[in-house]
Amino acid sequence: MFDTVLIANRGEIALRVMRACKELGLRCVAVYSEADREAPHVAYADAAYLLGPAPSSESYLSIPRIIEVARQAGAGAVHPGYGFLAENADFARAVAAAGMVFIGPPPEAMERMGGKTAARREATVAGVPLVPGTLEPLESLDEIRRLGDAYGYPIAIKAVGGGGGRGLRVVNVPGEIADAFASARREAESAFKNTDLYVEKYLTNPRHIEIQILADAHGNAVAIGERDCSVQRRHQKLIEESPSPALTAQLRAEMCASAVRLATSVGYVGAGTLEFLFEDGHYYFLEMNTRIQVEHTVTEMVYGVDLVKGQIRVAQGEVLWLRQADMTPRGHAIECRINAEDSLANFRPALGTVGSYHEPTGFGVRVESGVRANYRIPQFYDSLLAKLITWGETRTDAIGRMRRALADYEIGGVTTTIPFHQAAMAHPAFAEGEISVNFIGQHPDLFDAARAFTPPPTDPVPSEEAIEPRSITVEVNGKRFGVKLFGDLPSGEGQPAAAAAIPGKRAPGKRATHVASKVDGVTSPIQGRLAAVRAAPGQAVEAGQVLFIIEAMKMENEITAPHAGTLNEVFFQEGTTVESGVVLATYK
Numbered sequence: 001m002f003d004t005v006l007i008a009n010r011g012e013i014a015l016r017v018m019r020a021c022k023e024l025g026l027r028c029v030a031v032y033s034e035a036d037r038e039a040p041h042v043a044y045a046d047a048a049y050l051l052g053p054a055p056s057s058e059s060y061l062s063i064p065r066i067i068e069v070a071r072q073a074g075a076g077a078v079h080p081g082y083g084f085l086a087e088n089a090d091f092a093r094a095v096a097a098a099g100m101v102f103i104g105p106p107p108e109a110m111e112r113m114g115g116k117t118a119a120r121r122e123a124t125v126a127g128v129p130l131v132p133g134t135l136e137p138l139e140s141l142d143e144i145r146r147l148g149d150a151y152g153y154p155i156a157i158k159a160v161g162g163g164g165g166r167g168l169r170v171v172n173v174p175g176e177i178a179d180a181f182a183s184a185r186r187e188a189e190s191a192f193k194n195t196d197l198y199v200e201k202y203l204t205n206p207r208h209i210e211i212q213i214l215a216d217a218h219g220n221a222v223a224i225g226e227r228d229c230s231v232q233r234r235h236q237k238l239i240e241e242s243p244s245p246a247l248t249a250q251l252r253a254e255m256c257a258s259a260v261r262l263a264t265s266v267g268y269v270g271a272g273t274l275e276f277l278f279e280d281g282h283y284y285f286l287e288m289n290t291r292i293q294v295e296h297t298v299t300e301m302v303y304g305v306d307l308v309k310g311q312i313r314v315a316q317g318e319v320l321w322l323r324q325a326d327m328t329p330r331g332h333a334i335e336c337r338i339n340a341e342d343s344l345a346n347f348r349p350a351l352g353t354v355g356s357y358h359e360p361t362g363f364g365v366r367v368e369s370g371v372r373a374n375y376r377i378p379q380f381y382d383s384l385l386a387k388l389i390t391w392g393e394t395r396t397d398a399i400g401r402m403r404r405a406l407a408d409y410e411i412g413g414v415t416t417t418i419p420f421h422q423a424a425m426a427h428p429a430f431a432e433g434e435i436s437v438n439f440i441g442q443h444p445d446l447f448d449a450a451r452a453f454t455p456p457p458t459d460p461v462p463s464e465e466a467i468e469p470r471s472i473t474v475e476v477n478g479k480r481f482g483v484k485l486f487g488d489l490p491s492g493e494g495q496p497a498a499a500a501a502i503p504g505k506r507a508p509g510k511r512a513t514h515v516a517s518k519v520d521g522v523t524s525p526i527q528g529r530l531a532a533v534r535a536a537p538g539q540a541v542e543a544g545q546v547l548f549i550i551e552a553m554k555m556e557n558e559i560t561a562p563h564a565g566t567l568n569e570v571f572f573q574e575g576t577t578v579e580s581g582v583v584l585a586t587y588k
């Protein structure tokens with residue numbers, strides 16, 4: 001199977017995936033845009049590659065470049081995270097065509113659940129309840145009028161290619177149909193290049209409840225409970241929790257069984273989420289997200305399952321190790337999304353540099369962060385800085401812990417959603433579990449409370465002075481290297497004597513980067529591909545013994561031990577491309 005995973009993403013999810021890889025003994029390769037050179041996910045990886053000059057999302061969306069880097073890095077698998085290419089069937093196919101494993105569902109399953117009406121047809125076949133509505137694209141305004149009469153108003157006109165509320169129009173009376181239809185079509189055309197529309201009965205005050213599933217490649221699947229994600233603003237979720245305050249054990253079991261039936265019937269493999277609306281004790285399938293989601297963390301806390309490791313393990317072909325009967329919730333978990341946004345200005349994105357930064361800690365507190373102290377937030381990506389998750393024996397306990405953790409969270413220099421969350425956690429309706437997709441709109445007093453929680457603005461803390469030895473970062477042919485400098489560069493002319501580097505491993509205090517002159521090791525004199533590695537940590541070697549073979553310009557070059565001794569670390573695997581001057585191995 002694979003031993004190296006390329007993570008085609010950034011921010012907190014890239015770090016989350018890399019932690020899972022490391023725990024499974026897998027090497028992780030990061031990719032980054034120019035805007036992300038200083039990003040934490042780059043420093044945490046075992047190796048990191050520059051994708052290209054585009055600072056925007058473009059870099060992370062370039063399928064050919066990511067495949068090229070994966071090859072170059074010797075990756076055997078690619079994890080897409082969420083967003084970017086995670087639900088792109090062409091990307092999954094390109095990864096497979098390059099001989100690598102896509103850590104996600106088969107592209108066919110992605111496509112079967114991709115279109116909204118296609119997913120509705122699959123749900124019908126699997127016997128999963130749907131909001132009353134059409135299964136095929138609409139033909140005429142008359143058809144919509146007939147449907148409105150049949151379901152009763154309001155009705156929703158939705159785009160087949162839709163998502164995030166785009167292409168959704170609510171129709172309250174028949175007279176609004178023509179305009180709503182035209183406007184939904186225009187939005188669908190520009191947003192998804194697909195003008196197909198369909199109609200559903202519109203539920204006016206539903207909850208958003210979703211079911212997590214994990215399926216293996218052998219036809220087994222489990223549902224790992226639900227998440228209530230009702231608290232959202234403009235289709236951006238802000239607070240998620242598990243279990244839902246609205247579900248009984250009976251309804252949970254029914255929804256879980258529905259989700260497993262639907263996932264298995266489309267040949268789903270990996271982690272996935274089935275979204276439902278929930279109103280008046282009834283649940284209705286909406287759509288499926290064929291990826292790991294931001295809020296997977298609350299499920300992990302309550303069910304004791306590592307979902308990202310789960311994704312990797314089923315991608316390795318493992319038979320599912322979880323049994324549905326064991327999937328019972330324990331306690332309660334809540335996630336607050338910590339965004340760089342001003343909740344008092346309509347959640348407008350806030351730019352800036354994180355100055356001081358202190359995460360809350362203690363029992364039942366989890367932080368999944370993509371930032372650090374003295375970090376300039378690139379403006380090109382979404383505003384999610386971190387996720388704060390608390391667990392408690394009860395929902396009340398989890399809320400109390402969240403209030404404490406939010407108060408302990410210090411993020412200097414940027415406006416965040418922390419005051420909004422403090423207000424939400426203190427709100428009596430939230431305490432009662434009285435939430436729906438309209439929660440924020442129904443409680444304008446949330447913003448008065450958030451104002452009271454807003455700290456006075458802080459100045460960004462200037463970056464710390466570099467401490468001795470000096471660490472610098474160099475990029476060679478688009479590959480990132482950490483170089484540790486002892487002493488000064490010779491002034492003016494030329495380079496320091498054979499400055500050597502190894503990629504990645506940049507955890508503070510245990511850096512594995514060295515200058516050749518100070519290192520007792522084996523250095524590569526050339527750039528090329530490691531055709532053979534005949535060295536292992538702890539191995540006794542003799543002077544002149546061949547330790548590596550590097551293929552360069554179609555020639556094989558033997559790299560030998562400079563003296564007898566015992567090897568300490570060997571930094572590269574066969575197939576890796578190494579640069580000239582890189583330390584390949586060290587002596588004890």
Ligand code: MV4
Pocket residue numbers: 131156163164165166168200201202203204206208232235277286437
């Ligand atoms: C609905 C609905 C009520 N009835 N469909 C909005 C985004 C899209 N993914 C589904 N959405 C909705 N579809 C029917 N038939 C209400 C919403 C909705 C919503 C759904 C989930 C989470 C937040 C929401 C906020 C507003 C509206």
